Amino acid sequence: METKKTVLAVAAAGTVAGVAGLVLLASPAGAGEAPPALPEIGPEALVESVLSTTELPALSGAVSLENNLGLPVPGLSEMGQDGAVRVFTDGNGKHRLQLPSDGGETTVIDDGKTVWVWDSVDRTVQKTAHGAEGKGKAETPLESRFADPATAARELVDTMRADSTVAVDGTARVAGRPVYQLVLAPQPDERTLLREIRVSVDSETRVPLQIEVLANGQADPAVKVGFTEFTAGPQDASLFQFTPPAGAEVTEQTPDKEFRGESAEDLFAGLDIEPYGEGWDTVLTGTVPADLLTSQLPTGPRGEAGPGGNPLDLLGTIGKEVSGDFGTGYVIKAKVGTALITEDGKVALGFVPEEVVTEAVNQMK
Template identity: 45%
Template sequence: MKPVNPRRRAAVIAVSGTALGAAGLGVLAVPAGAGEAPELPAVEPLALVESVLRSDAPALSGSITVDNELGLPKIDGMSAVTAESGRVYFDGEGRARLALELHGGEYTVVSDGTQVWSYDSEENIATRLSLPDHADMESPHGAVPSDPATMAKRLVEFAGKASTVSVDGTATVAGRAAYELVLTPKPTEKTLLREARIAVDAENRLPLRVSVFTHGTAEPVVSLGFTEIDFGGQAPDLFSFTPPAGAEVADIEPRARNRGEKPFDDAHVVGEGWDSVMVARVTADTRSELADARTHDLLSRIGTRVNGEYGEGYLVKTRAVTALLTDDGRIAVGAVPEKVLSDALSRSGR
């Protein structure tokens, strides 16, 4: 298995982070599909939120659909992990498999609890990420809760400060009776998003679908949900992976402190709630890897040249997310208008 040089590794991690961010938005969404509205006992909104985070995900397999109306720029000659449907498997003990159908093949992610494999069948490229132990996975600032109770408390605090939380009736999703949980930003939140709707299984509190809406739209801007789901034990071999013969294989090391191979320095969040902004600085290694004519050509095709108190840079906009990359190597990303990104960069300094 051949190693990846540090500068390429940094670029790969940066791209992987972007893909994970997009996946994160996807997991916050699902098509607002038709289905009977079953009669279910009344439930308080915050009690529903807490029950979701207290529950343990059971072993399952299911089919999912993805509806992406973000308005992401299409770049000729560049492949992306985008899909409209796929299969997901979970053993109830932390091992999982995701298979997404792409136009030219399949993209597979397999986790056995100690390492994560990803494989692009069209490119015949596999990557392996060895997971660090639990202590290394913890955020240095305690941002990653270590138990469901803590997660529930933080979400309730977030919802109380930044959102109106409600239960808007019921629905049938993938043949399952579900509550419709709705998170709506309070009027003071400067966000592009109008609301997030999450269909929660009435029996086991598993989120079955989520739909994210922006202002002025009747349909979700991005969505992900189950169309079919079966609960029960899964075959152990689903959670192991061996690269096909002839595949290019690369090892990606987990982010570690003081390694000098991170794509970003000083990554932090400015603000709270829906209009929070992630601000970071691209490392010197990554900047030298990306600072060429091809990068500027790409940015000019997907973004707009802008200037402000932060200096000059490129603004990249989708229907739900905005990103600002300055010429001096700073980046700000959030589900917010350009002005909020500019203010976040000013508050962070240079």
């Protein structure tokens, strides 16, 4: 009978161990871990060190996005569900991105000269040569402004300080790495829906590993994008080479300057975007041609029944109809912001409550 008792004790221990293991697997990694001890750093110094690392170091990692906006964003929600985007870079301008799509994968490889885009669902490869465009990008004034990170950081922090409190709020762990948490919060008199923006900066490489946007009255971030895995260090060179696999359909594309530059600018010019207000309650206002709102929507890409009707009908289903001095319009509310679109084509949106967008639309001519 002694053996029976021993066997039962072993069996009980095994069951408990198995259940404990399952619970351990289910609990997020690093939960309940004490935040790492890191040397103190001021917000200016932290921002400066982030800006001085203009090019990403060689790294591999996985990025995932959690969207808790309370608004369906096509494409975005899929990213979080299907798994993480895998990122590789060699620190010298070569990159590799692997995005999950429909159970397959879209792989983007920039080997320094050519950008390859592989789509596993259709088994197609798109090839785009870098050409002169890539070089032109490096000389943009934006980059030269960051040439002196210390000044840029000071300016940036000063600008932000006018409307926000900037602080380093302790340390944490993101993707298993110790990070500083830089917190930008609006001043109390700002009329915004946002509570704070939290940027987690890797203590070693000073790469921002995670950005969280928190709205008022929400415990979980409305948007959280960041690394779930991060390993800095040299990467295998073969990761950044691509040979189209046998049987794949390869199409070559030339970088179309007209399409990328001018027409997008034209579109923005047509929208006539103007900011209203400043700081956190900036509202972007603009107009869309009224005929665009009443035009018939195309049906779905695969010929299935599309939403049908015109954009105004669509707005009516996702937004709330309101009327005021501006006439009639639709308000679309998300956790972090509000958009107002009137029937005559005025558009206003910002990280603000409904009264501020209404105010912005009212002052428009």
